[in-house]
Amino acid sequence: MRRTASFVMAGLVLAAMPAGAQEGGHRIVLRDLVRTFGPGAYQGRNNGPEQTERFSRKVKIGRDGRFSLSNIAGDIVVTAGSGDEVSIEAVKRTRGDRSELARVQITVDERGGRVDVQTDHEQNRRDRNGRSDHVSVDYTVSVPVSASVDLHSVSGTIKVTGVHGSLRSETISGDVTITDAPKLESAKTVSGDVTLSGITTDGDLTASSLSGNVRAKGLKARGVDVGSVSGDIAVSDATCERLGVKTVSGAVEYAGGIAKGGRYEINAHSGTIRLLLTNPAGFELNANSFSGSIRSELPLTIGGPAAQPGDSPRNRRGPLSNHSMRATYGDGSATVVVRTFSGDIIISKR
Amino acid sequence: MHPNETTLNEYADGSLGAAERAGVEQHLAACASCRQLVDDLRDILRATGELEPLDAPVRAWPRLERAIRMEREHATRVTAGPHSGAAVSDPADAGSYRTYATWLAAAAALVLAAVVGMRYTPGRRAEAPAVAPAGATASATAGGAAESIETELRQAEAHYENAIKGLEAIATTERSELDPRTAATLQKNLAVIDQAISESRAAVRSEPASEPAQQSLIEGFKAKIGLLQDTVALINEMRKGNEAGAARIVSGLKQKGN
Amino acid sequence: MTVDLVASIQAGDVDAFEALYRQHSAKIYTLASRMAGSPEDGEDLLQEIFLQAYRKIGSFKGDSALGTWLYRLALNHCLDYVRSRRAKMNKLTDTLDAETSFEPAARRDTPIARMDLERAVERLPEGCREAFVLHDVEGFDHKEVADLLGIAEGTSKSQVFKARLKLRGFLGKR
Numbered sequence: 001m002r003r004t005a006s007f008v009m010a011g012l013v014l015a016a017m018p019a020g021a022q023e024g025g026h027r028i029v030l031r032d033l034v035r036t037f038g039p040g041a042y043q044g045r046n047n048g049p050e051q052t053e054r055f056s057r058k059v060k061i062g063r064d065g066r067f068s069l070s071n072i073a074g075d076i077v078v079t080a081g082s083g084d085e086v087s088i089e090a091v092k093r094t095r096g097d098r099s100e101l102a103r104v105q106i107t108v109d110e111r112g113g114r115v116d117v118q119t120d121h122e123q124n125r126r127d128r129n130g131r132s133d134h135v136s137v138d139y140t141v142s143v144p145v146s147a148s149v150d151l152h153s154v155s156g157t158i159k160v161t162g163v164h165g166s167l168r169s170e171t172i173s174g175d176v177t178i179t180d181a182p183k184l185e186s187a188k189t190v191s192g193d194v195t196l197s198g199i200t201t202d203g204d205l206t207a208s209s210l211s212g213n214v215r216a217k218g219l220k221a222r223g224v225d226v227g228s229v230s231g232d233i234a235v236s237d238a239t240c241e242r243l244g245v246k247t248v249s250g251a252v253e254y255a256g257g258i259a260k261g262g263r264y265e266i267n268a269h270s271g272t273i274r275l276l277l278t279n280p281a282g283f284e285l286n287a288n289s290f291s292g293s294i295r296s297e298l299p300l301t302i303g304g305p306a307a308q309p310g311d312s313p314r315n316r317r318g319p320l321s322n323h324s325m326r327a328t329y330g331d332g333s334a335t336v337v338v339r340t341f342s343g344d345i346i347i348s349k350r
Numbered sequence: 351m352h353p354n355e356t357t358l359n360e361y362a363d364g365s366l367g368a369a370e371r372a373g374v375e376q377h378l379a380a381c382a383s384c385r386q387l388v389d390d391l392r393d394i395l396r397a398t399g400e401l402e403p404l405d406a407p408v409r410a411w412p413r414l415e416r417a418i419r420m421e422r423e424h425a426t427r428v429t430a431g432p433h434s435g436a437a438v439s440d441p442a443d444a445g446s447y448r449t450y451a452t453w454l455a456a457a458a459a460l461v462l463a464a465v466v467g468m469r470y471t472p473g474r475r476a477e478a479p480a481v482a483p484a485g486a487t488a489s490a491t492a493g494g495a496a497e498s499i500e501t502e503l504r505q506a507e508a509h510y511e512n513a514i515k516g517l518e519a520i521a522t523t524e525r526s527e528l529d530p531r532t533a534a535t536l537q538k539n540l541a542v543i544d545q546a547i548s549e550s551r552a553a554v555r556s557e558p559a560s561e562p563a564q565q566s567l568i569e570g571f572k573a574k575i576g577l578l579q580d581t582v583a584l585i586n587e588m589r590k591g592n593e594a595g596a597a598r599i600v601s602g603l604k605q606k607g608n
Numbered sequence: 609m610t611v612d613l614v615a616s617i618q619a620g621d622v623d624a625f626e627a628l629y630r631q632h633s634a635k636i637y638t639l640a641s642r643m644a645g646s647p648e649d650g651e652d653l654l655q656e657i658f659l660q661a662y663r664k665i666g667s668f669k670g671d672s673a674l675g676t677w678l679y680r681l682a683l684n685h686c687l688d689y690v691r692s693r694r695a696k697m698n699k700l701t702d703t704l705d706a707e708t709s710f711e712p713a714a715r716r717d718t719p720i721a722r723m724d725l726e727r728a729v730e731r732l733p734e735g736c737r738e739a740f741v742l743h744d745v746e747g748f749d750h751k752e753v754a755d756l757l758g759i760a761e762g763t764s765k766s767q768v769f770k771a772r773l774k775l776r777g778f779l780g781k782r
Binding site: 070105107118120121122154155172173186190191204205206210211222223224225227229230241242244246248249263265267269270288289290291323324339340341342 | 404405407408409411412529531532535536538539542543545546549550553557560561562563565566569570573577580584588591594595598599602
């Protein structure tokens, strides 16, 4: 669609505008994005030996303290340790000039039981070529086991293990990998994969990637919402009461249980949706696809308990067709809604 | 002579006047089908009384939270004015600040408006053809219903497209740019969604009454709006991060004695 | 406790607002879904209602419980929605409300399952569904329902009774 292309192109065009055309040429203008990686980005001074600078800080925050970290470029690794202090180790890296390292500022803000770490890239005059520095900062952090953690990155991976306090991890381009995090609330990336393992929470959790895959293995939660646009979704060994899955061109596989009275909604456009159900409670199934086929290996009763032949026009057309199925398994207490446009729908028992 | 359905209903839910009650009870003692009706009504009333709340979908809160944060931020900036808070210490910035505040207001409004998708439930419309008023021919009704489905759908599309246009306009005029790689990812995924929308549209045209076709078209619009909202929110966050980062740098520089 | 929560929300504390949401979202979502006739519409209304609550929290005076204030806001919002939708949809509503002859379904004497009833309520035609939800589910009396829906008290009764009979048909109890 032309319109769509133009909005993004406008963004790119702005990025390439010469310095003079930007407003406020004399003030400090910060572009906090490190545009180091794309083709056509500045080349040259970027290929020298790697220069590094270390940063280290320990802060006491108490067992239930809060820790947040905001990074621009670079990887973040957070693990839970014993004790009540946060230990921050950071390495600034560049293949450019050593002086660039000093232009990256790490701010640690401590305030009554919380620590907020910010990474800021300074650029004190607009460079003729509009380029920014080429510094990345890799963080390795240890937090108290019950601390709540909030991580943001622009370009870099996030890896968290063992954090038992509430956890949010978001990056724009990079993978997010979370293990053993019982209070995971959200794990998101734009282009990268999200991988969750060993998550047991009694709350809700959201995981999404725009163009990458989302995989969750060993998941126990009350409510789960998982989405991607072009990536695949795979949820296995899962127990939840409410499930929302959406992808456009990706495929979906859900291998898990159906809880009594739960609600499960899965939507894909062209991908295949596969349900492999383990000891499912009874459910009413509403499956439809425009051109994909629907197959069930579970013994289903055609028509829901509340839908009697003859009293719903939809059923009059035939409750079971290639592309539409309204059926009941067991007592029909839970609700399972599965929809695709052209993808197939396959339901089986594990 | 059976009591009418109104009376039996009133009897079942206990709202029947004392005077009439005796007469009804007398009838029920002798009439199995009325007794069955009353029992069924009481069953329904009992089950209804036992209905419990259903949990909202998980995604409802994150969407709401984002809308609120944007709204709050806009309100803060409007009341605080251009010279408080962030790094804007140069009067020349006031102009661009105001532009940003305007932008943010528009963005917040669109995010909020588009938070609510179009209220279009295809299934209900599809039921219309079978419930023809007496005397109407089947084909006339079916034709009429298909037409009204088409109209409803066009209205839904128009509503979505307005929201989409608005969000796109915001993303276009926004100063702060996204890095090329992210912009490319967003574009690639928008193309995936647009492809899906165009397939669904073609399907609806060929089979207007098909619920899967209608549903997939609506899902496509929702996906597109979701992506544009994410983009707008992303731009907003980077913008915010810019300003806050600028403030930190400035204060950091001051500390260094620059 | 409520005073603190309201004050926090007014001061812009989103976590406090989340606490309010977690406490009341199920009830509001359920009311909205049943009034609107679908969970999708209910979800949309839920968001609108809480956005409105966020904006109007400043006007909460503490003369009722916060939950009650929120419920009233939600109810008004749902009613506005129902009224405006009915205005747009009048032709179809008439069609749907027309007496339909259901083939008598096979009688089922099993107890009514909760989900079956929820789904059956969703299928009720507009007009009688709102009256049923307000009277039989939410517990308003016919006079209150009449006031809320802008109809005559007698109409409220007939709509509620019609809804019950339709439910009886849907649930296989004919």
